[in-house]
Amino acid sequence: MTDFLKHSGTTLGQLKEQLGKLKGDSEQMLRIGQDVRKLQDILRAPKLRGQLGEQSLGGLLGNILPAEHFALQHTFKNGKTVDALVRLPQYSVSVDSKFPLSAFEKTAAADSDEEKTRLRRQFQSDVRKHIDKIADSYILPAEKTLDFALMYIPAENVYYETIVKYEDDKTDILEYALGRKVIPVSPNLLYAYLMTIVMGLHGMQIEKQAAQIRATLGRLAIDFSSFTSTWEILGRHLRNAQSQYDDGGSKINKFALQLEQIQQARESEQPPESAG
Known part of the structure; x- marks a missing residue:
């Protein structure tokens, strides 16, 4: 855990001050996707799945960016x-929310x-096809998009299952996406990515900096995967400690x-x- 924090601290150090100012918005974003069971019920209907992804994406963008800095359902x-x-001032970034669920x-x-x-293999194949579709359809330098796009996964648990959980194939999916210049993002990661893009592109010549930004986003995705695994282990330890504490309390009573x-x-x- 210490090694991870030292490594990720180098990558995210420049964002600390700006993200601190937006703590309230960040806490609101963290609530997106936390109710896993309710989300899975909603996702059963294909139409509702699409609506959920688009609404979640639209709400998140609206909480971070001024209205003039993003558009929903943009046609190229x-x-x-x-x-x-x-x-952005001269360029734009495409964000797709139609993840194959x-x-x-x-x-x-x-x-x-x-x-x-x-x-699982079929799911991987579907994800790769979707990555190809995003890369072929929405990365359009001729229309002044940057040379990468974001693949929005509208729930933290789905992102975890897709990118983090399976040690034997998570790198395959992540590396395939990055190789096609498509970056998978959860709600929390998209929040951080948007802040990275806004700050990273401010006052820079975008043509020279886009590759560096894409590399930073890729490192953030890998760091987030490592952190999520550590967080899951910590959660199990806390639940075990709570169980032992409750058991000890019962014995004391x-x-x-x-x-x-x-x-x-x-x-x-x-x-x-005796009296007297």
């Missing part, structure tokens, strides 16, 4: 419509390890009750004091 000259376009849901509902493995009963018995056995 090639006829493709991107869910959101972040507008159908295969993810099937994988989560699989009854056997064999079926889960098969569906029982012990106190037994002492009280013994004291009452001793008092009842004492002979009454």
Whole structure:
């Protein structure tokens, strides 16, 4: 944990002051996607899935950027419509929210390890196809987009299952996306990424800095994956400690009750004091 904090501190140090000023907004963003069960129920309907992703994305952008600095459902000259376009002084960044959740849901509902493995491969294939679609449709330097796009995953738990959880294939998906200049983001990561883009591009020549920004975002994704794993372990330790604390409290209450009963018995056995 110490090594991780030292490493990520180097990458995120320049953001500390600005993110501190936006603590209130950050806390609001952290609440997005926390109710996993309720979210999974909503995601069962394809139409609602799309609406949820677009609404979540629109709300997040509205909390961070002035209205003139982003557009929802922007249509390019090639006829493709991107869910959101972040507008910078001279360039823009495409953000897609149509993450393929159908295969993810099937994988989560699989009854056997064999079926889960098969569906996991299908899910990976669907994700790669979606990455290709984003790269081919929304990275358009001729229309003054930067040479990368963001793939918005509208729930922290789905991002965790896709990018973080599976040690044997998470790098494959992440590296494939970065190789195609598509960066996967959860709600929390998108918040940090937007701040990175706004600050990183301010006063710079964008043509020279876009590659550096993309590399920083890639490192942030890897650091976030490592932090999430550490956070999960810490959560398990805290839950175990809470369970042991509750068990100890029950034993203390029982012990106190037994002492009280013994004291009452001793008092009842004492002979009454004689008068005069």
